[in-house]
Amino acid sequence: MKFPSPHGSIASLTPTICHLLGINTPNDSSESALDMVISTIEKDDLPIEKCLIIAQDAIGAHLWKSHESDLNKILPLVPLRVPLQASFPPVTPVCFASIFTGAPPEVHGIQSFIKPILECDTLFDALARANKKVAIVAVVESCIDLIFRNRNITYFSEEDDESVKTKTLEVLRSDKYDVIIAYQADYDDNLHKTEPFSDLCIQSLRQHITDLKEMAKAANQQWNEKKHVIAFTPDHGAHENDSGKGDHGLNIPEDMDIFHCYGIYTP
Numbered sequence: 613m614k615f616p617s618p619h620g621s622i623a624s625l626t627p628t629i630c631h632l633l634g635i636n637t638p639n640d641s642s643e644s645a646l647d648m649v650i651s652t653i654e655k656d657d658l659p660i661e662k663c664l665i666i667a668q669d670a671i672g673a674h675l676w677k678s679h680e681s682d683l684n685k686i687l688p689l690v691p692l693r694v695p696l697q698a699s700f701p702p703v704t705p706v707c708f709a710s711i712f713t714g715a716p717p718e719v720h721g722i723q724s725f726i727k728p729i730l731e732c733d734t735l736f737d738a739l740a741r742a743n744k745k746v747a748i749v750a751v752v753e754s755c756i757d758l759i760f761r762n763r764n765i766t767y768f769s770e771e772d773d774e775s776v777k778t779k780t781l782e783v784l785r786s787d788k789y790d791v792i793i794a795y796q797a798d799y800d801d802n803l804h805k806t807e808p809f810s811d812l813c814i815q816s817l818r819q820h821i822t823d824l825k826e827m828a829k830a831a832n833q834q835w836n837e838k839k840h841v842i843a844f845t846p847d848h849g850a851h852e853n854d855s856g857k858g859d860h861g862l863n864i865p866e867d868m869d870i871f872h873c874y875g876i877y878t879p
Contacts, residue, residue, distance in 0.1 A: 619694075619695040619696050619697055619869075620643070620644075620646065620694070620696050620697070621643055621696060621697055621699070621710070621716075622696045622697065622698055622699060622707060622710055622711050622845070622847065622870055622872065623641075623642075623643040623699065623710040623711060623713070623714050623715060623716065624643045624644065624645065624646050624694075624696065624714070624872075625665075625711045625712070625714075625735075625843065625845050625872065626638060626641050626643070626711065626712060626713060626714030626734075626735045626738075627641055627643050627644060627645040627714050628645040628646045628649050628650065628874075629663060629665070629735065629791075629841070629843070630645070630714075630735070630738060631645040631650050631658075632649075632650065632653070632658065632659065632660040632663070632841050632876070633659050633660055633663065633739075633742070633744070633790075633791075634658055634659025634660075635659075635738055635739065635741075635742040635744070636738060636741070636742075637714055637738060638713055638714055638715070638732075638733035638734055638735060638737060638738045639732075639733040640713055640714070640715040640719050640720065640732050640733050641713060641714025641715055641733075642714065642715055642716070642719070643714045643715075646694055646872075646874075648692060648694050649692055649694065649874045649876070652692065652876060653876050653878070657839060657878045659839075660839045660840060660841050660876070661790070661835075661838045661839050661840060662790055662791075662831070662835045662838050662839070662840035662841075663790065663791040663792070663840065663841050663842075663843070664784070664791075664792050664794070664827065664828065664831040664840070664841075664842045664843070665791070665792070665793045665794070665842075665843045665845055666794050666796075666824050666827060666828070666842070666843070666844050666845070667708065667711070667756065667793060667794065667795045667796075667845050667846065667847070668795075668796045668797075668799065668820045668824065668844070668846055669704060669795070669796065669797045669799060669800035669801075669846065669847060670704075670799050670800035670803060670846065670847065670848060670849065670850050670860065671683075671799060671817070671820065671846035671849075672698075672846065672848060672849020672850060672866065672867070672869060672870055673695070673849060673865070673869035673870060673871055674808060674849045674850065674851070674865075674866045674869070675808075675817060675849075676871055678809060679814065679817060682817065682818055682821055683817075683821065685821055685825065686821055686824055686825065686828075686844060686873060687873065689824075689825060689828040689829070689832075689842060689875050690828065690842055690843065690844045690873035690874055690875040691873070691874075691875060692873060692874040692875065692876070693871050693872075693873045694871065694872050694873070694874070695869070695870075695871055696870045696871065696872055697868050697869065697870065698847060698848040698849070698867065698868045698869075698870050699716065699717050700717070700863055700868070701723070701724065701861045701862075701863075702847075702848035702849070702860050702861060702862070702863075702867040702868055703724070703725045703848065703860060703861050704725070704754075704755050704800070704847055704848070705722050705725060705726060705727050705755040705759055706722050706723060706724070706725075707847035707848050708755055708756055708759070708847050709721075709722040709730060709759060711845055711847065712734050712735045712736065712760065713730070713732060713733070713734045713735065714735070715732065719732070720732050722759070725861075727755050727758045727759055728759065729758070729759060729760075729761045729762055730759050730760060734760060734763070736748075736760055736763045736764075736765055737763060739790070739791055740763060740764040740765075744790040744791055745766075745788060745789045745790050745791075746764070746765045746766070746789060746790065746791045746792075746793075747765065747766045747767075747768060747783050747788075747789045747791075747792045747793070748760065748765055748766070748767050748768065748793045748795070749768040749770060749776050749779045749780045749783060749792065749793065749794045749795070750767075750768070750769065750770065750776065750793070750794075750795035751769075751770060751771075751772060751773065751776060751795060751796065751797050752769040752770060752771060753769075754795060754797055756793065756795040757769050757795070766789070768783065772798075773796040773797065773798045773819070773820075773823065776794055776795065776796050777794070777796070777823045777826065777827060780792065780794040780827050780830075781826070781827065781830050784827070784830050784831055784834045785830075785834060787834060792831075794827060796820060796823065798816040798819065798820065799813055799816040799817050799820055800850075801816075802816050802858075803850050803857075803858030803859075804857060804858050804859070805857070805858075806857070806858065807852045807856060807857060807858045808850045808851065808852060808858045808866075810858075813858070824844060828842045828875070832877060835877070836879070837879050838879065839877065839878045839879065840876075840877050841874060841875065841876050841877070842874070842875045842877075843872065843873070843874050843875075844872060844873040844874075845872050846870055846871075846872070847870070848860050848867055848868070848870065849865075849866050849867050849868065849869055849870065850866060850867060851864060851866035851867055
């Protein structure tokens with residue numbers, strides 16, 4: 613599979629979600645909403661009411677090339693697959709800060725593998741101003757668990773990926789939230805222990821796919837009478853370094869090339 617060109621930035625997630633929800637973008641957001649996504653919905657069907665964002669770490673285009681038949685299983689649920697570029701350097705806090713601010717690293721301020729609480733305006737601040745209720749369900753001490761603190765969000769810090777999935781399903785069933793973020797990390801954790809295509813990593817990838825399908829189907833069931841969007845938004849890819857272990861952080865296609873996938877549902 614050849615990665616398409618040209619392509620936009622992963623920071624397009626924030627303006628795209630804001631457009632769909634009918635709210636203003638964060639102050640520092642500089643990306644445009646993805647036309648491939650917003651052009652699929654009629655103006656009369658806006659705004660969207662509910663949103664589930666599934667952020668699984670390091671599921672880059674390198675995996676679509678090697679395991680496309682596995683990843684194609686998510687496309688019935690999130691069929692709009694958009695080629696994008698990670699932020700540089702392609703490490704987790706840099707990329708997710710861009711994804712959830714709509715801004716480049718030199719603007720949001722995270723430019724290396726550090727996990728400070730962001731002081732700039734984010735998607736979550738924009739959602740709060742629009743009176744949207746937000747839940748972040750993430751592996752404890754992960755960057756998504758930490759860098760978006762001190763906001764009007766309900767935070768669920770979970771022990772592992774399985775707990776993230778279970779809690780996300782519980783949060784969906786509660787129907788208390790307008791926007792839910794679910795973050796899982798097993799594939800990224802295991803690629804650093806082994807290499808990106810090890811049996812352990814591919815097992816993690818397939819579990820991510822299974823979990824995504826379960827969470828997305830639960831969202832569709834819970835929100836079947838509401839306009840909603842489901843987005844699959846990984847942060848970066850990965851490569852094998854000189855020591856034979858998985859790694860990321862270089863300006864190379866293996867680390868930088870990403871697909872985000874969207875599904876938009878109207879009753």
